[in-house]
Amino acid sequence: MLKNQGPIVSISCITYNHASFIRQTLNGFLMQKTNFDFEVLIHDDASTDGTQEIIKEYQEKYPEIIKPILQKENQYQKGLRGISRNFNYPRAKGKYIALCEGDDYWTDERKLQTQVDFLDENPSFVVSYHDAQVINEKGEIIEQSKMDESKKKDYSEKELISGSTFILTLSMMFRNLDILRDYPYEANMIKNGDNFLTSLLGMYGKGKYHPDIKPAVYRKHNSGIWTKMSDEQKSASKILSYYWTFMFFKRVDHRYGEKAYLNKISQTLNRQSKNENMIVIKKGIFSKFASFFAKLAG
Known part of the structure; x- marks a missing residue:
């Protein structure tokens, strides 16, 4: 038993106007055996919307477990990207970090135990993950599985590094590495840093898929940042993410990661430049990236 020896897992949970959902999320944490x-x-x-009041209520009941930062000013609107890496990773005391945002939730009471047991026994693996169902705003299941069957697998270091993966953040548990407290500055240029995190973790080990963990629940609703974005904005965000991940690998002289992301950007630009609906590309916003990578590719 490792009780009373300090936390082994730090759960990082970011919330914004999740009053309708946060109780289900927190209960999913607290039910863990x-x-x-x-x-x-x-x-x-x-x-x-009252989310902070609900969090305070849980903090009063579970002061040794629930440790909130309750902002008075919206950090995202002030231009800060990467809330978890800026506010939660630096204060994480656990050997491992698990992720789940305040509008999603876990259903398996042994999720944490299963993942910790595996990572403890398999030091060559840096991250473990599992599947999730998708529900709508009414709580109705609209997808039994968010993962394609081909993605329900373990990943090698190279697959993680190159972004040739599909890992759900609400299912992830990974080792609390030193680099997470000194996060690469390139990540601050990326709106959605999930892919960057996965590639970063790949520098330290492999990924384990757990079919034995019950699917978590991913909530699809109109107030989600990604849901609100147009196809053009999503396209732009994806290319910028690839670009800054490439720049990180280039800076640290990681040749495999550098080449992998150069290829991803070139392929994406190629594909989308042929799409007449991609206004972002037609306006030439990424022309400098296209010419830059064309030069690099020789």
Whole structure:
């Protein structure tokens, strides 16, 4: 038993106007059956719908577990990207970090125990993950599985590094590496840093898929940042993500990662430049990237 020896897992949970969902999320954390302690690191980005009051209620009941930062000003609107890496990773005391945002939730009470047991016994693996169902705003299941069958697999270091993966963040548990507290500055240029995180973790080990963990629940609703974005904006965000991940690997002289992301950008630009509906490309916003990578590719 590892109880009373400090948290083994730090759960990073970011919230914003999740009053309708946050109880289900927190209950999914608190129902976990483990032989170790864990902590829940919450960052609320100045919610206006009562989310902070609900978090305070849980903090009063579970002060040793629930550890919130309740912002008075919205950090995302001030231009800060990467809430978890800026506010939660630096204060994580656990050997491992698990992720779940305040509008998603877990359903398997042994999720944390299963992932910790595996990572403890398999030091060559850096991250573990599992499947999730998708529900709508009414709580109705609209997808039994968010993962294609071909993606329900373990990943090698190279597959993680190159972004040739599909890993759901709400399912992830990974080692609390030193680099997470000194996060590469390139990530600050990326709106959605999930892919960057996966590639970063690949520098330290392999990925394990757990078919034995019940699917978590991913909530699809109109207030989600990604849902609100147009196809053009999503396209732009994806290319910028690839570009800054490439720049990171180039800076640290990681040749495999550098080449992998050069190829991803070239292929994406090629594909989307042929799409007449891609206004972003037609306006030439990424022309400098296209010419830059054309030169690099020789």
